[in-house]
Amino acid sequence: MSVLFFKPIPRPAIWGHTLVKEYFGYDDFPLGIGQSWSFSAQEGASTVCLSDPYQGQTLLDLWKNHQELFGHPHEDFPVIISLVGPEDDLSIQVHPNAEHAKKLGFPTGKNEGWYFIEAESGANIVYGHHAANETELRQCIQENRWDDLIQHLDVHSGDFVYLPAGLLHALRKGSIVYEIQQATDITYRFYDYHRKDEYGHERELHMEEAIDCLSYNPEDMKNQIHPxxxxxxxxxxxxxxxxxxxxxxxxxxxxxxxxxxxxxxxxxxxxxxxxxxxxxxxxxxxxxxxxxxxxxxxxxxxxxxxxx
The missing domain is CATH 2.60.120.10 (Jelly Rolls)
Structure with missing residues (x-):
């Protein structure tokens, strides 16, 4: 068997513009794209194969019907792979752990990882928080003390960052990232800087769901990667x-x-x-x-x- 090429899927975002289109040479992408899905087997949003003999079939089709390509029968396709180029900070968010995800009918939670293809000098990301428990967290929110609450991590070109489910996190502008996430496509928006869309509306938050998933374990807020x-x-x-x-x-x-x-x-x-x-x-x-x-x-x- 030879390699099979796949066409990326453009994903519009309030924090996207032309960076993904220009950096990766995706000339057919429209403006306003914040990320592209390189590999996805999501229902209704599965990447399409460009190579014979499977040209025109989706990755989901191949996973279901051609396990000779993968060798993982009786499993769900495990990940979504993205290329991300934010031109503004992303919302501060959290992903569900396995316990929370299973309540919603998903087989797994959503762990994630970022490889920094490029990172500007002084770049950082939101990575964890300083609250010891839910009471302290809610007090910071009520008093609008976001700077006291949010923890940051400096990043550099070539870094890899692991983001376990339950970690409060956010990618910020100034980086271009290869992103890996488990295929449970759920994100809870915790804070969005009171940004407004083109109609003057702030984006929906999912505060209670986010708090329900949030980890307070300091060990989860250390990027313990050993390449x-x-x-x-x-x-x-x-x-x-x-x-x-x-x-x-x-x-x-x-x-x-x-x-x-x-x-x-x-x-x-x-x-x-x-x-x-x-x-x-x-x-x-x-x-x-x-x-x-x-x-x-x-x-x-x-x-x-x-x-x-």
Whole structure:
């Protein structure tokens, strides 16, 4: 089997404009796009295959009907992979844990991860809070003491940040990010800076749902990532995280490389250009490496890959 390319899905956002379109070369995207879905098997929003013999079929179709590509029968497709380019700060939010998600009929909660393709000097994100318990949290909210409540984390180009379900968080402008999230597509908006849309309305908050999911464990608010690097000829492989939710790997290719992996991989080129199996690839290209498929890479590029 060879690799299969997929067409990204543009996702409009109040904090988006042209950054995703321009950085990743998505010339057909309209204005106002904050992120693109590189891989999704969501009902009604599944990425479409561009390669024969599956051209025109969605990733959800392939997952249901062609498990020979994946090797994970009787499972749900596990993730959504995005490229995110905010030109304003995102809302401060929280994702449901497994207990909360199961009450809503979802099999898993929503853990997430961000790889910072680019980060401006001095960039940071919202990462946790300072409240010891719900009483203290509600007091800060009532008194409008957001600066006292919100915790930040400095980020740099090349950083990987893990965001477990229950963590209060927000991406801010000044970064371009490769995002991995479990496929439970639920986000609770906690605070949105009183921003208004084009009609003068503030966006809906989900305060009580967010508080119901929120973690107060200080250990959840530390980015405890221990990357594992392996050096090959013309390639550095970095595994940032490997847990029950997803495994995220970076390949930094500097020449000709043979890549071998027994599991499928969802691959996105985030820097540079080159070839995969003699097909040209560049920044913004997304391709599935089917299970037990050996590929040849050649070029100067960085490829992010996710599997489970």
């Amino acid at each position: 594992v690097e392996t050096y090959y000829q013309n390639c550095i492989q970095t595994v940032f995280i490997a847990n029950d939710s997803f495994t995220v790997t970076k390949l930094e290719v500097t020449g000709e490389v043979e890549y071998i992996h027994t599991n499928y991989q969802l691959a996105t080129v985030v820097k540079g250009q080159g070839k995969v199996n003699n097909q040209d690839i560049k920044v913004g290209d997304n391709f599935l490496i089917p299970t037990h498929t050996h590929i040849q890479l050649n070029g100067q590029m960085t490829i992010m890959m996710t599997t489970k």
